[in-house]
Amino acid sequence: MNVRAGEGGSASVVVVALAAALLVLLTGIAAAVRLQVDLIRAATAADSAAVAGAAAVVGLVPGPPCSVAATVLARSGITLDECTVTDAEVLVRGSSRSGVVPVGATARAGPDRTSAVYRSAADGGALGHRVCMVCLSDRHSSASTVVTSALCARRPICTIDQGVTCQARRSS
Amino acid sequence: MSGPRPVGAHPVGSEGACRSADSGSATVEFAVVLPVFVVAVGLAVGAVAAAGVQVRLQVGVAAVARALGRDDADAAAEAEHALLPSARTTVVHTGGTVCVRAVRPVRVGVLPNVDVAAVGCALESGR
Numbered sequence: 001m002n003v004r005a006g007e008g009g010s011a012s013v014v015v016v017a018l019a020a021a022l023l024v025l026l027t028g029i030a031a032a033v034r035l036q037v038d039l040i041r042a043a044t045a046a047d048s049a050a051v052a053g054a055a056a057v058v059g060l061v062p063g064p065p066c067s068v069a070a071t072v073l074a075r076s077g078i079t080l081d082e083c084t085v086t087d088a089e090v091l092v093r094g095s096s097r098s099g100v101v102p103v104g105a106t107a108r109a110g111p112d113r114t115s116a117v118y119r120s121a122a123d124g125g126a127l128g129h130r131v132c133m134v135c136l137s138d139r140h141s142s143a144s145t146v147v148t149s150a151l152c153a154r155r156p157i158c159t160i161d162q163g164v165t166c167q168a169r170r171s172s
Numbered sequence: 173m174s175g176p177r178p179v180g181a182h183p184v185g186s187e188g189a190c191r192s193a194d195s196g197s198a199t200v201e202f203a204v205v206l207p208v209f210v211v212a213v214g215l216a217v218g219a220v221a222a223a224g225v226q227v228r229l230q231v232g233v234a235a236v237a238r239a240l241g242r243d244d245a246d247a248a249a250e251a252e253h254a255l256l257p258s259a260r261t262t263v264v265h266t267g268g269t270v271c272v273r274a275v276r277p278v279r280v281g282v283l284p285n286v287d288v289a290a291v292g293c294a295l296e297s298g299r
Contacts, residue, residue, distance in 0.1 A: 015201050022212050029216050033223035040227045044234035044292055051238065052295035061268075061295060068295060075269050075293035 031099065038098035042105035045076035046094045050109035053083065053090035058111060065090050078105075211282060218280035225278050226288045232256040233272040233292030240270045241294035269293050 053069035055061050061068060066083035073080050073094045081104065082093035089110030096103055232255030239248035240263065252261060259276040271293040277285035 012201065015205050018205060018209070022209060026212055026216055030219060033219055037223055037226050037230065040230045041290075044230055048234060048238055048241075048292070048294040052241075055295060071267070072269060072293055072295050075266075075271060076291070 031101075035098045035101060035103065038096065038103050039105070041076065042078055042094055042096055042103050043107070045073055045078045046092050046105035046107035047109070048076070049073040049078075049080070049094065050090050050092040050107035053085070053092060054088065054109040054111070057085060057088050057090055214281035215283070216281075218278075218283070222278040222280050222286065222288055225276060226290055228255060229259060229274045229276060229288060229290035230292065232259070233261075233274050233290050234294070235292075236261070237270055237272040237292040237294035240272065241296050265296065268296055270296050 049069040049072040052061070052072045053065035056063055056065040056068040065085050066080070069083055069090060069092050070080040073092070078094040078096050080092065081095050082091070084091040087110070089108055091106065091108045093106045094104060232251060235251040235255060236248050239245075239251055256274050256276075259274040261272060261274045264271045264273070271291055273289060273291045275287050275289045278288045280286050
């Protein structure tokens with residue numbers, strides 16, 4: 001038996017194993033990074049869509065709220081899965097894919113529930129010149145559920161406008 | 173009867189010679205692998221940093237688009253200054269929506285600068 005050849009092979013095996021582990025590690029990191037970016041993209045698109053739908057509900061823009069929301073989502077390459085209008089609030093759920101992993105985001109927007117605008121819009125009444133929207137959003141993915149649960153405890157994540165987006169109405 | 177073995181002389185085919193040669197080949201292999209490993213780790217760290225930049229860009233373009241959509245130029249400028257520093261931004265108005273695209277070069281490991289881009293759209297209301 002050739003002892004030198006045998007031990008040389010063992011060194012190659014270690015190198016190949018290290019290379020394989022490195023490849024798996026890099027692939028995993030790349031997938032996780034892309035997933036996070038796609039989740040943020042879906043969440044921000046859903047935020048904008050929900051706020052747009054709510055703007056339609058309170059009469060800032062013409063058109064059906066869900067149609068307006070779908071238009072904004074489509075511009076960001078996100079598919080509208082669900083759109084629900086309750087009183088003056090619009091809930092939007094959109095989804096896309098991050099590679100083979102489905103990702104989605106949910107956002108809910110509308111005037112402050114304690115505001116006169118909310119009550120007026122819920123009753124189908126007239127509006128003032130300035131409406132402040134409250135938007136709460138959540139993002140989800142089958143691959144990141146565990147991570148999201150650990151980090152965020154599945155709480156709704158406040159939108160990037162710190163919860164409030166003021167939608168000014170132009171006096172025309 | 174053999175005499176004393178000279179210092180540094182190894183009998184051919186002995187176990188000691190094999191161990192010495194093999195440890196040399198293993199060292200060479202690891203010497204090749206180590207730089208690759210270091211470069212790969214550098215790329216991974218750079219990719220994570222680039223993703224952080226892209227997330228920041230994505231949040232920024234969404235905020236700027238919404239501010240422009242509600243005709244709030246001050247908020248748009250503030251968001252652009254805070255969230256999109258050193259990024260090239262372009263604004264496109266299409267079909268009742270306003271879309272903001274931001275591009276920023278990012279260094280990923282040993283690679284030259286890579287452009288990271290993000291697009292965010294919002295409804296143009298009140299127009």
